[in-house]
Amino acid sequence: MIKVPEIKFTKLFINGEFIDSISGKTFETIDPRTEEVIAKVAEGDKEDVDLAVKAARQAFDHGPWPRLPGSERRRIMLKFADLIEENLEELAALDTIDAANLYSLTKGMHIHNAAELIRYYAGAGDKIHGATLKMSKELHGYTLVEPIGVVGLIIPWNFPTQMFVMKVGPALAAGCTMVVKPAEQTPLSALYYAHLAKQAGVPDGVINVVTGYGSKAGAAISSHMDIDMGQICVAGTRVFVQEGIYDKFIDRLLEELKTWVVGDPFDPNVHQGPQVDKKQYDKVLSYIEHGKREGATLVTGGKALDRKGTVEEVIKRANNTKYGLAAGIMTNDLNIANTLSRSLRAGAIWINCYFAFDNDLPIGGYKMSGFGKDMGMEALNKYLQVKAIATPIFNSPWL
16 A cells, blocks of 8 residues: 655745745645545735745846856756656655546656656756847847746646646746646645755745635736736547447447546556546536436447538537647548648647657647647747847948
8 A cells, every 4th residue: 555645845835935825824635535635735815926926026037047057957957857756756646645646657657757858848948049130231130038037837737747847847947937826626746846946956936836726826826917927738528430430439448448447546456546626526427417418328339420420520520619739530541640630720639649748749829728838849938038139230321
């Protein structure tokens, strides 16, 4: 049996210190396996966000982080990544008890991947350059690429570790300072990562973590006038199946699902843990009931459409949503793969796979599914801004 770790960090992390919320309020974070309280965590509000933003602004305007050579930021971030791996088991256990992420998967892959993503962006930190411009007039022109400033990072609950490093990694590499608001359902690992970042040498005020509710702390970050950029997922919610293989697909799907074990996410034989909280549990159940009311068949498969489906219909129906974070295509036909991948309005297209994440592969920022990209070098762009500079060449008419 896996030993549940001692909960070490439950306070707000502001300007390099763990502190109580100004109000003194706390909220309970719940173990989805038992619905018992894991710990009471500081409940941040607008005043706490103000304090965190002030620390981040001071660190950006007057602190060393944006002014460090990229090689020095790289060194600190590499140390941060090493510390993540050194504390792998404890971090994995925190996401398991807080988010019901599978322990074996989190320990065996997610934490390692998080460390690797930090290393990926550490390597980018000293490769952020402007350009010398060939001007049409007698001017010397060039650009500087600079960190955008203080950023607000609001993290969803489903994959706390991955979402934390996907945002914090490129922001650090760019030279930004930040205020992070983890989901109220899963605040524990973000606080631990903040602690490790300080141990690695990230200066005080660069990473601030305000735990609390989205309607209060999250809203305060989103509307804060001294934050230069407010910032989020990928879940397969709809499947379009080729008409001729629909029944075979349903049979294979049911056959696979019958082997799945639902239970304690610490158990290595379990495929699916509990929902993160009762609210999400009730939401899933409501979707099932909604589907049944609309005529869907639960568990036992379904019937083929009474009209012929075409690729054009799939494209139209798939695009008939305001979201577009990712899509998957399963086909043996290269022409269909190419046609769909160019026609689907989604930020990432996975062909004959799903959840195919990689450090080099950008994700996100399509339709109503967020702004900018996570992962890949593109993720740096939203944390940087370009400054154009022009000076006249000697004896030019611009003098």
